[in-house]
Amino acid sequence: MVELRGKNAIVTGAAVGLGNAYAKALAEEGVNVALCDLRDEVHELKEQLEGLGVRAIAWQGDVSDPAHVRTVVDGAKSEFGSIDILINNAGVFGASVPDDDLDKSLGDYERIVGANLKGEYLFGRAVIPIMIDQGVGGEIVNIATDHMFTCGTPYDSCPKHDDCPWGDSPRPTGGGDAMDLYDASKWGLNGFLFGWAKALAPHNIRVNALCMGATDSWMLRSFHGHNPPQKEVDSWMKAEDNARVMIELLKEGSQGRNAQNINFCTGRPVALEAPHEHLYVVPETVRLGGEQ
Numbered sequence: 001m002v003e004l005r006g007k008n009a010i011v012t013g014a015a016v017g018l019g020n021a022y023a024k025a026l027a028e029e030g031v032n033v034a035l036c037d038l039r040d041e042v043h044e045l046k047e048q049l050e051g052l053g054v055r056a057i058a059w060q061g062d063v064s065d066p067a068h069v070r071t072v073v074d075g076a077k078s079e080f081g082s083i084d085i086l087i088n089n090a091g092v093f094g095a096s097v098p099d100d101d102l103d104k105s106l107g108d109y110e111r112i113v114g115a116n117l118k119g120e121y122l123f124g125r126a127v128i129p130i131m132i133d134q135g136v137g138g139e140i141v142n143i144a145t146d147h148m149f150t151c152g153t154p155y156d157s158c159p160k161h162d163d164c165p166w167g168d169s170p171r172p173t174g175g176g177d178a179m180d181l182y183d184a185s186k187w188g189l190n191g192f193l194f195g196w197a198k199a200l201a202p203h204n205i206r207v208n209a210l211c212m213g214a215t216d217s218w219m220l221r222s223f224h225g226h227n228p229p230q231k232e233v234d235s236w237m238k239a240e241d242n243a244r245v246m247i248e249l250l251k252e253g254s255q256g257r258n259a260q261n262i263n264f265c266t267g268r269p270v271a272l273e274a275p276h277e278h279l280y281v282v283p284e285t286v287r288l289g290g291e292q
């Protein structure tokens with residue numbers, strides 16, 4: 001297992017929800033963390049992380065804005081000296097349907113695809129040259145959704161766990177009824193997952209994605225007017241559990257899995273499943289060689 005203490009990370013969308021839990025879990029492992037978010041609570045989180053004994057730095061801004069991304073990435077590099085881990089987490093949900101009016105929909109497109117796909121793309125483009133230049137490997141984790149893996153399309157990739165609450169009939173399609181832009185943005189991440197993993201394997205930089213089902217967060221609570229029924233809350237996964245699994249993933253280091261959409265099915269214990277067989281890449285093309 002790889003020691004994370006002393007490494008340096010960027011977590012996007014860290015003010016609340018899953019990103020907040022990821023940032024805290026990294027700091028508890030002794031990782032210095034650069035944070036960014038639209039919300040000003042990101043500055044409170046910086047102070048909390050410093051209280052855990054690591055260095056932290058925070059910026060308020062939009063991940064779809066290239067100038068903001070430059071500020072965060074260059075600032076993190078200059079403050080910490082290196083960037084070892086990128087957690088591409090910032091994301092938004094917004095209802096959208098195919099017969100939305102074009103003018104209404106353009107705003108949705110910019111907001112949803114901007115945060116969920118363009119933001120991850122921009123952070124990748126800004127961080128990857130730095131990681132390659134450092135020459136010591138690295139970790140990129142993109143935060144996707146179960147709509148692109150768990151019990152969803154592609155149907156054949158459902159792991160069909162014995163304890164799956166959906167029984168023998170996994171949900172045949174990913175996503176919900178008003179999610180075409182959200183799902184398109186998350187499916188788009190597969191292009192970066194596989195493309196980056198192949199290109200970066202020779203540099204010992206791993207790229208994986210976490211594909212969660214319903215996990216307690218500001219976003220999920222907002223679907224219920226921030227007053228969700230307790231029964232609903234009890235069925236959700238906890239962000240802290242997901243963060244613990246992310247730490248386990250990072251600790252695999254260069255001997256670990258690469259180019260994988262990692263599955264978190266609602267209704268099952270939140271645990272790092274065994275690596276699955278590759279469906280979309282030739283395994284040799286994403287195998288890392290050396291030590292980090």
Ligand SMILES: NC(=O)c1ccc[n+]([C@@H]2O[C@H](COP(=O)([O-])OP(=O)(O)OC[C@H]3O[C@@H](n4cnc5c(N)ncnc54)[C@H](O)[C@@H]3O)[C@@H](O)[C@H]2O)c1
Pocket residue numbers: 012013014015016017018019036037038039061062063064089090091092093114115116119143144145146211212213214215216217218219220
């Ligand atoms: N919670 C779930 O059930 C769930 C399930 C699947 C995937 N996800 C994904 O997990 C990630 C985190 O979601 P969450 O549930 O914690 O949501 P959340 O709304 O609780 O937190 C998201 C954070 O990202 C920030 N953010 C949003 N757009 C941004 C932008 N353009 N620039 C900078 N910051 C921005 C928000 O301000 C917020 O702090 C998202 O990518 C989401 O799509 C969540």
